[in-house]
Amino acid sequence: MRERLDCALLCTDYDADKIGQYPGAYAGGRLHLHLFDNSIDAGAADSVHVLADACMRLQRFDACLIPVSPRNLAWIRTALSSASGILHTPVLALVSELKASALDDLHSLGLADFVREPMCIEELRARIERLLGTRRYNAATPGVSCQALVEAANVYRRSSALAILNEDAMHQSILERSGAELEAFAIASASRSATTKESFRAAKSQVIERFERAYIKAALGRHSGNIAMAARAAQKHRRAFWALMRKHDIDAAPFRCESGPNLARDG
Numbered sequence: 023m024r025e026r027l028d029c030a031l032l033c034t035d036y037d038a039d040k041i042g043q044y045p046g047a048y049a050g051g052r053l054h055l056h057l058f059d060n061s062i063d064a065g066a067a068d069s070v071h072v073l074a075d076a077c078m079r080l081q082r083f084d085a086c087l088i089p090v091s092p093r094n095l096a097w098i099r100t101a102l103s104s105a106s107g108i109l110h111t112p113v114l115a116l117v118s119e120l121k122a123s124a125l126d127d128l129h130s131l132g133l134a135d136f137v138r139e140p141m142c143i144e145e146l147r148a149r150i151e152r153l154l155g156t157r158r159y160n161a162a163t164p165g166v167s168c169q170a171l172v173e174a175a176n177v178y179r180r181s182s183a184l185a186i187l188n189e190d191a192m193h194q195s196i197l198e199r200s201g202a203e204l205e206a207f208a209i210a211s212a213s214r215s216a217t218t219k220e221s222f223r224a225a226k227s228q229v230i231e232r233f234e235r236a237y238i239k240a241a242l243g244r245h246s247g248n249i250a251m252a253a254r255a256a257q258k259h260r261r262a263f264w265a266l267m268r269k270h271d272i273d274a275a276p277f278r279c280e281s282g283p284n285l286a287r288d289g
Contacts, residue, residue: 025052026051026052026053026054027052027053027054027084027085027147027150027151027154028054028056028082028083028084029053029054029055029056029083029084029085029086029087029114029146029150030056030058030080030083030085030086030087030111031044031045031055031056031057031058031086031087032058032059032062032072032073032076032086032087032088033061033062033088033089034061034062034063034064034069034089034094034097035061035062035063035064035065036064036089036091036093036094037061037089037091037094038061040089041057041061041089041116042057044141045057048143048147049143049144049147052147053143053146053147053150055087056083058076058079058080058083058086059076064094064097069097069101070097070100070101070104071101071104072101073086073101073102073104073105073109073113074101074104074105074108074109077105077108077109077110077111080109080111081110081111083111084111084112084150084154085111085112085113085114085134085150085153086111086112086113086114087113087114087115087116087137087146088113088114088115088116089115089116089117089118090115090116090117090118090120090128090136091117091118091119091120092119092120095120095124098115098128099127099128099131102128102131102132102133103131103132105132106131106132109132112134112135112150112153112154113132113133113134114133114134114135114136114137114146114149114150114153115128115133115135115136115137116136116137116138116139116141117136117137117138117139118138118139134153135149135152135153137149231270234266234269234270235270235272237256238252238263238266238267238270238272239272239277241253241255241256241263242272242274242277243277245277246277246278247274247275247276247277247278248274248278249263249264249267249274
């Protein structure tokens with residue numbers, strides 16, 4: 023049993039008053055509930071991407087609890103679907119007035135578990151512990167994680183949008199690709215390497231080198247070979263960006279020539 027669990031509370035504007043009573047420490051400090059940002063305007067078109075957009079920040083929590091009722095059911099369905107394959111923090115629903123069919127549908131979209139209103143803190147703690155225990159078991163069970171890698175790689179290979187890229191194709195499109203697509207590419211590369219005699223360190227080094235080379239070329243292409251602008255867009259110091267160019271023997275000149283002679287150049 024974990025000494026401390028941290029659960030994020032995320033709610034739409036329908037449930038702001040309801041969820042506001044819960045932040046705090048419970049069960050002798052073993053469960054901490056944290057209000058995650060302000061309430062979400064479920065009527066806003068981009069609000070359905072909140073889980074996907076917050077996937078990195080939610081990783082610091084053991085779970086995320088979201089109130090779900092018929093009023094925001096359509097919103098949570100779309101939000102879960104949008105975050106599929108990206109969000110790794112288990113999402114639980116605090117449900118009210120939902121039928122079993124609706125819960126089954128949410129589970130198929132990625133909902134990890136649910137508790138009913140009025141919420142029992144001990145039940146929530148126990149369910150989060152169970153979810154974490156299941157994840158630890160799956161990680162330790164031989165074949166499970168490997169199978170997940172193989173399945174993800176197979177999905178990647180079958181998808182025309184995520185076809186395995188050669189280096190030239192990657193450097194032309196890497197900046198437009200989502201985190202999920204890049205993760206799928208990395209999974210596919212890792213699964214292929216794991217079936218060879220290549221060591222973990224060598225395989226990891228190759229994936230990192232390919233990513234760096236593709237990203238640098240893409241950034242230079244987008245900014246017509248202007249190193250200063252490419253470095254600024256990458257949020258790297260110009261010297262560090264230049265060092266990566268030297269490391270991978272990348273010349274900015276071809277990217278300048280491709281875009282015509284009248285573009286601004288680095289001196």
